[in-house]
Amino acid sequence: MIKCKHATQMLSEKLDRPLSTKEKMALAMHTAICGPCRQFGKQMETIRELSKSYAQAKEPEEK
Amino acid sequence: MIHANVSVEVDQSAAKNIFQDAVFIEELRTQMFKFAKLQVRDNQLAEDAVQEAMFSAYQNIERFARQAAFKTWVFSILKNKIIDLLRKEKRHTSASQLEDGPNLSGEALLEHLFEENGHWQKDERPKKWDQPDHGVENEHFWRIFDACLDALPAKYGRLFMMREFLEMDTPEICHNEEVSVSSLNVTLYRARLRLRECLEDHWFQKEKS
Numbered sequence: 001m002i003k004c005k006h007a008t009q010m011l012s013e014k015l016d017r018p019l020s021t022k023e024k025m026a027l028a029m030h031t032a033i034c035g036p037c038r039q040f041g042k043q044m045e046t047i048r049e050l051s052k053s054y055a056q057a058k059e060p061e062e063k
Numbered sequence: 064m065i066h067a068n069v070s071v072e073v074d075q076s077a078a079k080n081i082f083q084d085a086v087f088i089e090e091l092r093t094q095m096f097k098f099a100k101l102q103v104r105d106n107q108l109a110e111d112a113v114q115e116a117m118f119s120a121y122q123n124i125e126r127f128a129r130q131a132a133f134k135t136w137v138f139s140i141l142k143n144k145i146i147d148l149l150r151k152e153k154r155h156t157s158a159s160q161l162e163d164g165p166n167l168s169g170e171a172l173l174e175h176l177f178e179e180n181g182h183w184q185k186d187e188r189p190k191k192w193d194q195p196d197h198g199v200e201n202e203h204f205w206r207i208f209d210a211c212l213d214a215l216p217a218k219y220g221r222l223f224m225m226r227e228f229l230e231m232d233t234p235e236i237c238h239n240e241e242v243s244v245s246s247l248n249v250t251l252y253r254a255r256l257r258l259r260e261c262l263e264d265h266w267f268q269k270e271k272s
């Protein structure tokens with residue numbers, strides 16, 4: 001069973017490379033029982049979305 | 064400076080409005096400069112990249128009737144210019160030569176966040192963030208986001224921005240910066256950990272309390 005430290009690293013790496021089937025399973029098992037890591041995974045995706053909109057979401061006419 | 068061509072008169076006038084809106088152009092320039100500056104870390108280079116991107120956009124202005132479309136486009140030109148600059152700069156400094164930076168950046172951050180047994184420290188467990196987009200239109204949020212980016216050690220910031228802002232893929236970054244894939248993965252992980260921590264402390268948790 002992987003630990004949170006390891007799980008969070010995989011949740012980040014998921015954004016940069018495809019995980020192996022084995023990694024995916026280990027991660028799925030971990031996040032099934034670990035709320036904080038589930039949140040962490042969502043937040044990694046949020047950070048990606050925020051970075052994408054960093055340059056473009058801010059319309060100057062909105063005050 | 065518009066060399067009007069009769070056949071495109073109508074489009075030209077719509078387009079001219081984009082550049083005549085001084086407030087829009089000024090704010091766009093400011094945003095572009097900030098975006099470029101974060102990544103190339105040199106005022107002159109950043110200013111030149113913005114000028115060039117604006118100029119290319121201006122030459123193609125008749126394609127854009129709406130400010131939003133124009134803006135997306137000018138930013139995509141700017142991104143490519145920044146990628147070129149970073150490639151050239153590689154000769155001088157690549158990320159492999161940059162320091163990890165002091166304080167809670169590498170191992171120390173991991174120790175701060177996790178128990179020895181690999182579980183979250185109780186106080187550090189990620190808590191639910193509100194709507195992912197609830198801050199996106201909020202100027203104050205973006206100021207915090209900027210500050211958190213600035214606070215990243217140089218190497219983290221550079222690799223993170225290449226990956227997330229310039230949307231370069233992993234092999235290209237590794238090639239350009241002379242870092243191994245595993246080292247890039249670890250650095251991005253630490254950059255995201257740190258950014259996450261910073262956003263949570265200064266925005267998401269603050270809002271709730």
Ligand SMILES: [Zn+2]
Binds near residue numbers: 003004005036
């Ligand atoms: Zn966990």
